[in-house]
Amino acid sequence: MGQRHYQSVNKMPAGKLIEQLTLVSSTRQLEASDQIGINWISDFLTSYPLKRRRICVVSPPNMMPDQIKPHMIAAKQYISYYPMGSLFISAAVRLFNPTWEVVVVDLNFEAIRRANKGQPHGMLDLLELIPDDCDVYGLSWMFAAVEQQGLSVLERLRGFQRPVIAGGVQSTNDYQQLLDSGLVDLVFRRESEVQLNRLLELWEWVDDSSVADPAERFIQTHGTFVNLACKTGGEIHCFGEVYEKPPALDIRKEYDKLDITAYQHYASPTIWCRTAGKGRPWATMINNRGCRAECTFCAVSNFMGRGTRGRNVADVVDEILHLYHEKGVRHIEWMDDDLLADQQHTLQLLNTIAALNLDLTWSSSAYVLAVDINQEMAQAMVESGCVMTGFGVETGDPVRLKSLRKPASHKRIRQAVEIFHRHHHQVVLSCSFILGFPDETYGEMFSTFDFARELKLDWSVHAVLQPLRGTSIYNDLQMVDDSRTLESFGETTSKAFTIGRDLVSKGFTFDDYFKEIIDFRTIDRSLVPDRKEVELFQVFFNVFVNLVGNVNLTPEGVR
Amino acid sequence: MKLKRHTDALLRAYPIDPVLWAVNARCSRLLGLEADYEHAMNYYRKALADSTFWSAFFQVYGLEDELGLEA
Numbered sequence: 001m002g003q004r005h006y007q008s009v010n011k012m013p014a015g016k017l018i019e020q021l022t023l024v025s026s027t028r029q030l031e032a033s034d035q036i037g038i039n040w041i042s043d044f045l046t047s048y049p050l051k052r053r054r055i056c057v058v059s060p061p062n063m064m065p066d067q068i069k070p071h072m073i074a075a076k077q078y079i080s081y082y083p084m085g086s087l088f089i090s091a092a093v094r095l096f097n098p099t100w101e102v103v104v105v106d107l108n109f110e111a112i113r114r115a116n117k118g119q120p121h122g123m124l125d126l127l128e129l130i131p132d133d134c135d136v137y138g139l140s141w142m143f144a145a146v147e148q149q150g151l152s153v154l155e156r157l158r159g160f161q162r163p164v165i166a167g168g169v170q171s172t173n174d175y176q177q178l179l180d181s182g183l184v185d186l187v188f189r190r191e192s193e194v195q196l197n198r199l200l201e202l203w204e205w206v207d208d209s210s211v212a213d214p215a216e217r218f219i220q221t222h223g224t225f226v227n228l229a230c231k232t233g234g235e236i237h238c239f240g241e242v243y244e245k246p247p248a249l250d251i252r253k254e255y256d257k258l259d260i261t262a263y264q265h266y267a268s269p270t271i272w273c274r275t276a277g278k279g280r281p282w283a284t285m286i287n288n289r290g291c292r293a294e295c296t297f298c299a300v301s302n303f304m305g306r307g308t309r310g311r312n313v314a315d316v317v318d319e320i321l322h323l324y325h326e327k328g329v330r331h332i333e334w335m336d337d338d339l340l341a342d343q344q345h346t347l348q349l350l351n352t353i354a355a356l357n358l359d360l361t362w363s364s365s366a367y368v369l370a371v372d373i374n375q376e377m378a379q380a381m382v383e384s385g386c387v388m389t390g391f392g393v394e395t396g397d398p399v400r401l402k403s404l405r406k407p408a409s410h411k412r413i414r415q416a417v418e419i420f421h422r423h424h425h426q427v428v429l430s431c432s433f434i435l436g437f438p439d440e441t442y443g444e445m446f447s448t449f450d451f452a453r454e455l456k457l458d459w460s461v462h463a464v465l466q467p468l469r470g471t472s473i474y475n476d477l478q479m480v481d482d483s484r485t486l487e488s489f490g491e492t493t494s495k496a497f498t499i500g501r502d503l504v505s506k507g508f509t510f511d512d513y514f515k516e517i518i519d520f521r522t523i524d525r526s527l528v529p530d531r532k533e534v535e536l537f538q539v540f541f542n543v544f545v546n547l548v549g550n551v552n553l554t555p556e557g558v559r
Numbered sequence: 560m561k562l563k564r565h566t567d568a569l570l571r572a573y574p575i576d577p578v579l580w581a582v583n584a585r586c587s588r589l590l591g592l593e594a595d596y597e598h599a600m601n602y603y604r605k606a607l608a609d610s611t612f613w614s615a616f617f618q619v620y621g622l623e624d625e626l627g628l629e630a
Binding site: 071072074075076077271274275278428458459500504509510511514517519539543547548550552553557 | 561562564565566568569571572573574575576578579581582585586589610611612613615616619620622625626
């Protein structure tokens with residue numbers, strides 16, 4: 001499986017890379033409606049003469065900024081990771097249109113930084129940080145949970161009287177609502193490196209009085225746009241959908257756009273950076289893009305297409321060395337959805353990192369597929385600095401697991417866990433579990449509970465299912481009017497994956513929320529719990545799997 | 560030590576959670592860190608007394624016995 005869906009991207013000169021990327025979508029035939037769309041975009045851009053050739057890409061806060069608690073910042077409990085999507089956009093623009101500059105504004109990080117400094121950090125205060133001299137403004141919108149914040153950002157961007165664009169996973173799913181809102185002019189669906197640069201190219205021709213017919217020149221040069229959506233004459237026009245699968249570019253120069261020292265100081269991307277990699281300056285990195293799996297609850301394959309695209313080993317190592325020597329980074333948090341996608345490539349990468357003999361650790365809190373773990377792989381992971389890893393399990397119920405279309409089996413998960421327990425017990429091992437699947441009974445949830453205990457993990461990450469728009473499980477739930485799919489666009493409320501974190505982030509406690517305790521040991525396991533009962537079961541799961549029942553409290557545990 | 564470190568980190572954000580304090584205390588005792596044990600137990604008792612939810616939860620599930628905690 002690993003080989004079949006894997007495309008290696010060789011290290012190649014920029015010109016070659018452009019040629020490769022250009023070929024990907026130029027094979028698309030121009031449709032009649034596309035001509036209308038291109039003409040509309042060309043006319044639209046005519047209204048905006050170029051000024052400074054600056055693109056401002058804004059990431060919204062992950063939480064309502066005025067709810068940030070100083071003691072949570074002191075504990076580095078807020079999640080902050082480098083705005084990788086914006087950095088890749090910046091690298092692509094630098095490569096394709098070097099006269100343009102991308103300004104990266106990470107309002108999630110700025111909210112945490114300003115709150116820590118005691119500076120005003122409400123949404124309106126944060127919006128003041130967006131520069132007002134850019135040619136075009138973009139929202140990098142990844143999660144529905146930040147819908148309110150995203151819309152606040154868009155209202156501000158609209159006020160600059162310049163083109164507003166949006167991209168990212170959630171923009172891809174909600175493109176119609178975004179266009180109908182009037183806050184966005186163009187939505188880039190799926191990965192947008194190539195199409196954004198095509199837009200800039202068209203804009204240059206529009207702005208150049210010597211080009212008689214920019215739209216026609218665009219068509220002659222590129223054929224058409226793909227994955228772009230706009231509103232022409234009151235109707236939404238979508239250009240054809242293609243998985244362009246651009247490779248991850250070299251973003252070493254882009255790291256200069258971030259105050260990396262400050263990121264270390266105020267937050268971390270995961271708890272593992274604060275515990276397993278304690279005190280070590282961290283960075284987030286990407287080795288592979290995409291995922292071989294097509295799990296029903298996950299939006300990755302819908303956004304990027306199935307399969308992974310790996311970077312050349314030398315490129316990844318160059319980036320590590322840059323972060324290590326130039327930025328002082330000592331811990332890498334891999335953001336890959338499928339880090340070990342190709343055995344040969346991964347072993348080469350890990351062995352190369354190990355041979356560098358750096359004082360470097362890494363963790364993979366996005367987990368890896370258990371099916372990729374054998375003794376050789378585990379050994380290479382540890383020797384290259386792995387201090388934390390784990391596997392997505394999701395459920396202990398075999399029938400449910402099969403329905404999720406996850407390339408995993410309980411047998412392979414047991415084997416992978418056993419390899420680490422037997423040979424690498426110093427590595428923090430964690431797996432992820434989901435509770436509250438559609439029609440899930442207490443019996444199924446207890447299967448998950450029992451399996452998590454059987455694995456004797458250092459920690460079991462658990463979440464109540466939050467169906468993401470654009471996933472097949474969301475569509476299934478929508479068909480039965482599940483309440484989790486009934487929130488309208490603009491009304492989606494932020495909710496953390498655990499009830500404890502959600503309540504604390506909103507200033508509440510369990511005393512405010514739960515009015516009774518259920519003794520789950522005596523519950524009728526054929527019953528299907530309601531939402532609040534699932535949340536209480538999650539508390540029970542946490543107490544008896546992670547805390548009271550943790551293997552590290554027994555003689556089997558590792559001190 | 561893995562669990563001690565993890566609960567240490569979590570408690571900085573959730574200092575009102577008596578289960579975290581109780582497990583942190585148990586880790587400390589197993590590791591022979593008596594000062595840490597006393598510290599965690601003090602916070603555990605206070606957090607438990609302050610929460611009707613957790614008081615009921617501990618009672619229903621007999622957590623003090625489960626963890627071998629001193630009253």
